[in-house]
Amino acid sequence: MAHVKVADELCTVSLPAALLGERWTLLLLRQAFLGTRRFEDFQSAMDISRSVLTERLGTLVEEGILRREAYKDVRTRYEYRLTEKGLDLYPVLMALRKWGDRWMAPAEGPSFDLHHRSCGGGIGVHVACDECSAELTARDVRVTPLR
Amino acid sequence: MAHVKVADELCTVSLPAALLGERWTLLLLRQAFLGTRRFEDFQSAMDISRSVLTERLGTLVEEGILRREAYKDVRTRYEYRLTEKGLDLYPVLMALRKWGDRWMAPAEGPSFDLHHRSCGGGIGVHVACDECSAELTARDVRVTPLR
DNA sequence: AGCTAGGGTTCGGAATCCGAACCCAAGGGG
DNA sequence: CCCCTTGGGTTCGGATTCCGAACCCTAGCT
Numbered sequence A, B: 001m002a003h004v005k006v007a008d009e010l011c012t013v014s015l016p017a018a019l020l021g022e023r024w025t026l027l028l029l030r031q032a033f034l035g036t037r038r039f040e041d042f043q044s045a046m047d048i049s050r051s052v053l054t055e056r057l058g059t060l061v062e063e064g065i066l067r068r069e070a071y072k073d074v075r076t077r078y079e080y081r082l083t084e085k086g087l088d089l090y091p092v093l094m095a096l097r098k099w100g101d102r103w104m105a106p107a108e109g110p111s112f113d114l115h116h117r118s119c120g121g122g123i124g125v126h127v128a129c130d131e132c133s134a135e136l137t138a139r140d141v142r143v144t145p146l147r
Numbered sequence C: 001a002g003c004t005a006g007g008g009t010t011c012g013g014a015a016t017c018c019g020a021a022c023c024c025a026a027g028g029g030g
Numbered sequence D: 001c002c003c004c005t006t007g008g009g010t011t012c013g014g015a016t017t018c019c020g021a022a023c024c025c026t027a028g029c030t
Helices: A016-019 A025-033 A041-046 A048-060 A091-105 B013-019 B024-033 B037-048 B050-062 B090-103
Strands: A065-071 A076-082 A112-116 A123-129 A141-145 B066-072 B076-083 B110-114 B124-129 B141-145
Touching: A016 A025, A016 B024, A016 B090, A025 A041, A025 A048, A025 A076, A025 A091, A025 B013, A041 A076, A041 B076, A048 A065, A048 B037, A076 B090, A091 A123, A091 B013, A091 B090, A112 A123, A123 B090, B013 B024, B024 B037, B024 B050, B024 B076, B024 B090, B037 B076, B050 B066, B050 B076, B090 B124, B090 B141, B110 B124
Parallel strands: none
Antiparallel strands: A065 A076, A112 B141, A123 B124, A141 B110, B066 B076
16 A cells, blocks of 8 residues: 555545534534534533534535524524435444444443434444445555546 | 433543544544555645644554554654554545545545455445344434433 | 523634744765 | 755744633513
8 A cells, every 4th residue: 555645625535524624523413413403502512612613503504514494492593403415424423433432432331322213223334345245444445546 | 303412521422523523633544544654745745734743643643543663764764554443443534435425526526446455346334233234324323321 | 671592793812723944863975 | 074865853933713701682571
């Protein structure tokens, strides 16, 4: 595996990485997947400053990952909900969690469990070949720089 | 899906998120998986300032994700290589890339392709139930807060 | 009329980031 | 033997970003 240099603007790892590798963004998404939708709830759940929260929610809306939607409580309020694009980040969060479970688990164990709603099974994340379905590690993959 | 508050220090998503959600860290790991090993090569490939690079490499070594190892070129040099813990982050990067391919792909297409070394197939990332093997989305998963 | 709650905006100081310059050890060339 | 180059860093000051605290605005409630 030789040293490869790729154009960042064209790399489909670095583009999302620039977005998600911003402080708070991953935590915000975790909260969103846990069901948090309102400004105040994000703020109290994550202990983030209000100004930074405003900004992060804004960029996620701009990016089309969250959608800001008015709804009626006792009066008009707003909620931030995952779009399809946002929901599609689930594998990223699950991969992160699986790694966290294995390598950074606190002695007391994780703070929540996830199970398949219909059969109760645990959740796995797998990297596999689209053709032969073999499970793959980094060593099984060949990188071909284009252009 | 109700609003759930969890302790960050116990959440196995937020622990890795705090680490990877630091500027440059994800890009550094991408480079590492592309085969970059030497300080100078990281620096020229990523256009990161030397001081920040030193610091990031340092925390990744501390965290046991990279290992700093001397080797003989014409004289003693050092290289940074992924440990087992680091290699195990591959699904995270692949999930990120798959999402990037779908949602942020530049018009010209991605800058490199990945294929299964032995059969040439494409690379997929799947979230699946450990019991029944069904492929899962966020909606199929139940969250159970513990403690 | 005044109080409260949700959802923000606006500061100024504190922590990070960054580029450029500097340091150091070991070959190599003259 | 002296100077130059290369890899791998460290140091420094200025430019950004982050953050907490304080403030703002709108509707409903009492």
